[in-house]
Amino acid sequence: MAVIEVTNLQKRYADHVAVADVSFSVEAGEIFGIVGPNGAGKTTTVECVEGLRAPDGGSVRVLGLDPISDRAAVRRQLGIQLQESQLPDRIRVWEALDLYSSFYPDPADWRALMDDLGLAAKRNTPFAKLSGGQKQRLSIALALVGNPSVAILDELTTGLDPQARRDTWELIRQVRARGVTVVLVTHFMDEAERLCDRLAVIAAGRVVTVDTPANLIAGADVPGVDRPTLEDAVLALTAAGSTR
Numbered sequence: 001m002a003v004i005e006v007t008n009l010q011k012r013y014a015d016h017v018a019v020a021d022v023s024f025s026v027e028a029g030e031i032f033g034i035v036g037p038n039g040a041g042k043t044t045t046v047e048c049v050e051g052l053r054a055p056d057g058g059s060v061r062v063l064g065l066d067p068i069s070d071r072a073a074v075r076r077q078l079g080i081q082l083q084e085s086q087l088p089d090r091i092r093v094w095e096a097l098d099l100y101s102s103f104y105p106d107p108a109d110w111r112a113l114m115d116d117l118g119l120a121a122k123r124n125t126p127f128a129k130l131s132g133g134q135k136q137r138l139s140i141a142l143a144l145v146g147n148p149s150v151a152i153l154d155e156l157t158t159g160l161d162p163q164a165r166r167d168t169w170e171l172i173r174q175v176r177a178r179g180v181t182v183v184l185v186t187h188f189m190d191e192a193e194r195l196c197d198r199l200a201v202i203a204a205g206r207v208v209t210v211d212t213p214a215n216l217i218a219g220a221d222v223p224g225v226d227r228p229t230l231e232d233a234v235l236a237l238t239a240a241g242s243t244r
């Protein structure tokens with residue numbers, strides 16, 4: 001069953017077309033990645049899925065619902081990691097988790113989540129005093145605290161140290177094992193390859209292709225490269241699909 005269905009999505013900002021024509025569907029229990037160059041329209045696309053932006057054209061369905069007209073119902077089932085955290089400077093780690101969990105009918109145990117994300121020692125630290133990586137971990141915890149059926153994680157491990165990245169991948173695998181569908185926007189090809197079942201490659205507001213990381217690598221046609229990596233494959237696809 002498709003949990004997310006994006007069909008011919010279009011979105012522009014004033015006269016700039018951010019998303020020209022994006023279609024993909026995400027199946028239940030998948031970890032689905034969205035990759036592509038800066039400015040390709042990835043964040044705008046997921047913001048339309050989240051109901052944070054209204055499409056100019058096309059349609060978006062999340063669990064069969066319209067994220068704009070069925071906003072409240074969609075929000076209850078979605079866990080969203082914001083690209084830049086928008087928490088008040090003085091809110092403490094435990095307070096943020098406690099507050100966010102109160103927004104949901106059936107929240108996760110935020111204390112366990114705090115432990116899983118290595119934030120227990122920082123429980124009383126105000127948001128402004130956290131390091132970049134700790135803020136990032138908190139934003140992941142906040143995305144998961146509502147026990148969502150679908151988690152949308154934009155730049156999941158940006159700013160995390162290597163061990164924290166691997167711990168976060170493991171956490172995401174565990175989240176998926178509980179039946180949560182995960183959408184991941186990432187610039188890290190190692191993350192995309194290790195974590196994602198399928199990837200949508202987006203360039204210049206359009207989907208270039210949707211496939212498994214293994215198929216993208218196998219199908220890569222990169223002159224002069226014998227054993228292309230996923231990065232080679234994606235770069236070749238986005239260079240061809242880009243208007244730059």
Ligand SMILES: Nc1ncnc2c1ncn2[C@@H]1O[C@H](COP(=O)(O)OP(=O)(O)OP(=O)(O)O)[C@@H](O)[C@H]1O
Binds near residue numbers: 040045
């Ligand atoms: N609020 C906005 N107002 C005007 N233009 C915007 C706005 N948000 C994004 N854009 C433009 O829309 C295009 C797509 O941006 P978007 O953030 O969706 O890309 P992205 O693929 O997520 O990029 P990145 O990898 O850099 O995060 C870019 O050209 C960007 O400058």
